[in-house]
Amino acid sequence: MDNRELVKEALAAREMAYVPYSHFAVGAALLTKDGKIYRGCNIENAAYTPTNCAERTAFFKAVSEGEREFAAIAVVGGPAGEAPIDFCYPCGVCRQVMAEFCPDDFIVLVGKSEDEIREHVLSDILPHTFREPDLHR
Ligand code: THU
Numbered sequence: 001m002d003n004r005e006l007v008k009e010a011l012a013a014r015e016m017a018y019v020p021y022s023h024f025a026v027g028a029a030l031l032t033k034d035g036k037i038y039r040g041c042n043i044e045n046a047a048y049t050p051t052n053c054a055e056r057t058a059f060f061k062a063v064s065e066g067e068r069e070f071a072a073i074a075v076v077g078g079p080a081g082e083a084p085i086d087f088c089y090p091c092g093v094c095r096q097v098m099a100e101f102c103p104d105d106f107i108v109l110v111g112k113s114e115d116e117i118r119e120h121v122l123s124d125i126l127p128h129t130f131r132e133p134d135l136h137r
Helices: 003-014 054-064 091-100 132-136
Strands: 024-032 037-041 070-079 107-113 116-121
Touching: 003 024, 003 037, 003 054, 003 070, 003 107, 024 054, 037 054, 054 070, 054 091, 116 132
Parallel strands: 070 107
Antiparallel strands: 024 037, 024 070, 107 116
16 A cells, blocks of 8 residues: 555545535545555534544544554545645644554655645654553653
8 A cells, every 4th residue: 555545545535525514625544554444534513513523533433443553544635626725634633543543653644636745654743642651650
């Protein structure tokens, strides 16, 4: 699985975004260490706060199916109905969910298209992480 393929999966996931309020459609594709892909899209709600981001949709689908080991995630987003016009970075809440299940070297790809991809690791976008061991310090 190369970066382009994972971003392509995220673009396909984005097609399913349910965004009647923000009209901002996001897609994510989460790659497990054994090569499975879980897609996620953002799912909004009339009460606003129940909205789930694309990244968390992908993580919660995977974790609820028993997955615990992850290699990478690709994220794409932008105004609904058109191709992404900029890079869409994960929100803070999604970064924290990534930190719960992934080590510092977990790969986070953000794409504008299959041809324009930035590659980060989790610790770049979420330094000074709070994880389970910190509860005992
Ligand atoms: N959103 C995501 O799904 N992922 C992100 O990384 C950024 C924001 C969603 C939440 C909401 O449905 C819409 O984008 C506008 O904030």
